[in-house]
Amino acid sequence: MDSEQQNRFDVIVIGAGINGAGIAREAALRGLKVLLIDKDDLGSGTTATSSRLIHGGLRYLEHYEFSLVRESLRERERLLSAAPHLVKPLPLTLPIYEGHSRGPFMIRLGMIAYDVLSYDKSLPRHRMFTRSQALEAEPGLEPEGLRAAARYYDAQVDFPERLVVENVIDAVGNGAVVRTHTAVDGFIIEAGVVRGVHLVDMLTGERDSAYATVTVNVAGPWVDDVVAGFGVSSAWKRLIGGTKGSHIVVEPFPGAPEDALYIEARQDGRPYFIIPWNGLYMIGTTDIRFEGDEDRVVASEEEIAYLLKETNLAIPQADLSREDVLYTFSGLRPLPYQAEGAEGAISRKHIVKDHAPQIEGLLSVIGGKLTTYRSLAEEAVDDVYKKLGRKAPKSKTRTQSLPGAESNYDAFVEHFLGNRPSWLSEPSASWLLGIYGTRARQIVAMAADDASLRETLVEGHPAIAAVIPFAFEQEFARTLADVLLRRTMLALGEDAGLGVAEAAARVASRTQGWDDARADAELHTFRGEIALQLPKGLAQAA
Ligand SMILES: Cc1cc2nc3c(=O)[nH]c(=O)nc-3n(C[C@H](O)[C@H](O)[C@H](O)COP(=O)(O)OP(=O)(O)OC[C@H]3O[C@@H](n4cnc5c(N)ncnc54)[C@H](O)[C@@H]3O)c2cc1C
Incomplete structure (x- = not known):
């Protein structure tokens, strides 16, 4: 076999974050020959900097994104059963204070909608707490101005990095090839059709190429760089408008909540989380438009100070200072590009974009949450089959567990x-x-x-x-x-x-x-x- 034949695939997936790994698994399980490539490591991009929640997105209800919430809640349920070692139920408390933009009545309506949209869930339904019940459940909360609280459930994946690894293990177990620390630095284009990619191994410097009928660009915040930099820019309109989100990680502190808190920030009314995680606490996130080097996204001192101040306002005993910050996470949400408007209002829905007719053989994935990676993968692989002109076999991932969660x-x-x-x-x-x-x-x-x-x-x-x-x-x-x-x-x-x-x-x-x-x-x-x-x-x- 010559090297071109050896390096020939049905589909090349660029980017092994949660979405690329999910697509590789989905495609391999449906019988396609897959090559999955990442310039760094599996799950080393945005996926490692998220809030690590598998959530319906209560907040998206405000933007009337009911279908996204429903999809997320359905996927939350699937993940709880496909990866019980990694994805666990998480109780959250949402305190309601005087002066908050939403009072107990509005919050209750939102909670009912969230329950209705997850009617087939295994997790408990929401409960409303009076002020005294709220303080009993979370004694560390600032009592002044507290009116009530809501208790509801979502899920948490402590290590989305492991979710990526397990998707890749399953993909490779079903014939996929994975190449990490290998960057795509050019497309092989013939007569307006992407036929493959040029590759460079970032650890050894070795170069080669791989060929496929369809290439899927799932490079998260780097989606535009992949396309714009590689000779197809004439057909290009910016797709991603990343917003930066940072978290701080601290040790358990006085007054720290038993369960996660979902709070409206005093300084600007934005919602943020205080989440028990991995024996520590994760506090975040911020949401700031970002134009810079996607490879060097670092939490700023202002973001750190903002999160510390909010935590101390929410839980006065906490008295956290800069020295209490063990480390931070900062990443870019690969959101659809919108030049203007509030960051929080940018849709979290994903889009699988076909670049035809400008460029054939190329799909790009824009947006997408951790939570919905599997359904995104199903949709993307349906599109790959359409491009291959072949009938798509049924998806198996709706029910099939990940490799670390064999039956029972x-x-x-x-x-x-x-x-x-x-x-x-x-x-x-x-x-x-x-x-x-x-x-x-x-x-x-x-x-x-x-x-x-x-x-x-x-x-x-x-x-x-x-x-x-x-x-x-x-x-x-x-x-x-x-x-x-x-x-x-x-x-x-x-x-x-x-x-x-x-x-x-x-x-x-x-x-x-x-x-x-x-x-x-x-x-x-x-x-x-x-x-x-x-x-x-x-x-x-x-
Ligand atoms: C602060 C924050 C909080 C979030 N919280 C949540 C949450 O709680 N729940 C939730 O569901 N979602 C959350 N999200 C969203 C979620 O994390 C992301 O949407 C998701 O991880 C995106 O995954 P991805 O695979 O598309 O991208 P990435 O994880 O960024 O993966 C893209 C990959 O492409 C690779 N790549 C780039 N260029 C090249 C190239 N030229 N060649 C080869 N490889 C390349 C990169 O190395 C990277 O590994 C959050 C996001 C952020 C930023």
Whole structure:
């Protein structure tokens, strides 16, 4: 087979965020030959900077986006059952104060609409709280001016990065090819038809090409760069108008809510969240129009100060200051371009754009939430089939679980915890389940063959050494940063992974044959990557 044939696919997917990964899985499960490419790592773009909520979008009701809310609520339900190890129910409290733009009556109406639109849900319906019930449920809330509150449910995915990884595992299990740290830097265009892409490996510098009948550009905030930069700009109108959103991460603090809070900010009336997450709290987000380098999106000191001030106003005991910020996340919402108007009012609906007749063989995905990635993927793959001129087989992803949640997940958990080997502690077993679901079994099998992989990486953390080679050998990691930030999730702890990085590099050296220079370079790159998140530990070290 010549290399062109070897590199020939039905569909090339550019971008392995949640949407690209979802499209790759959907297409592979429906029988297409797929190539999935990312210039960085799986889930390293916007997907890693979201609020990590699988939500209907209560707020979108105000903009009458009923179909988006319904779609999101249906997908929320599907995700709760397809990935129970990753997606969990999340109770939220919405306090209502004097002077808020919406009083208890309006909030109640919204809550009823939200319940009606999720009539087939497994989560509890909303409840309205009186002022005293609200203070009983969330004693940390500022009591002055509090009128009432609403309690409702959505869902949370602590690690959307893992959702991406599992979609890719399923895609590859069904024949897809994935290439990370590989950028598309040009299209192969013949007579106005995109026939393929030029690729460069960002780690080795090697170049090659891949060919497909259809290419799907799912590059999130980079969608315009992919097209405009690569020779098809004459047919181009700007698609994405990203708004920047930042979160701060802090340790549990005095008065911290038991459940998530969804609050109207005092300074500008914008809604934001205080969310218990991964043993810590995530507070955000901001929403600011952004024109700049999509590769270097960093929370500004103003955004950090805004979020701290709001939290202290909402929960006076919190008394948070800049020193309490462990790290931040900042990303760009890949929203449809609108030159004017309020940021919060820009539609969160996605669009699958066909560039024909200007350019054939190319689709671009604009917008899309974490929550609706699966339905977006279904729609995009229907469009791919249309372009291929083939009848689309039925989607399987509406009911099929992700690889970490084989059937009867609860029974698996009970069995796994009850029958764990003597060398695996209960905290380590539980930690493995929370990250890998049923795939935890494979990690245990790896460590069963090699006693050195049974040790915990560092004292006081349940992660065992086997997760490091597992990430490289079974989950497409290529760098230490991939492993810490987007496979083991160790870099999402309170110290942003700084305390475990060297131990992880030592295990990688032993199992992947790295020499000292490679280990040092990997550590350096990891620290460079997390520097964008302004981790406290790095600031002190600097
Ligand atoms: C602050 C914030 C909060 C949010 N909160 C939520 C929430 O709570 N719930 C929710 O449902 N949604 C939320 N969202 C929206 C959601 O996170 C995004 O819409 C979603 O993650 C977009 O995924 P994506 O795959 O389209 O893009 P991305 O995750 O950005 O992926 C695009 C990928 O394309 C790759 N790429 C770019 N250029 C190239 C190239 N030339 N070659 C190869 N690869 C390339 C990038 O490396 C990247 O990995 C939030 C977004 C933000 C910013």
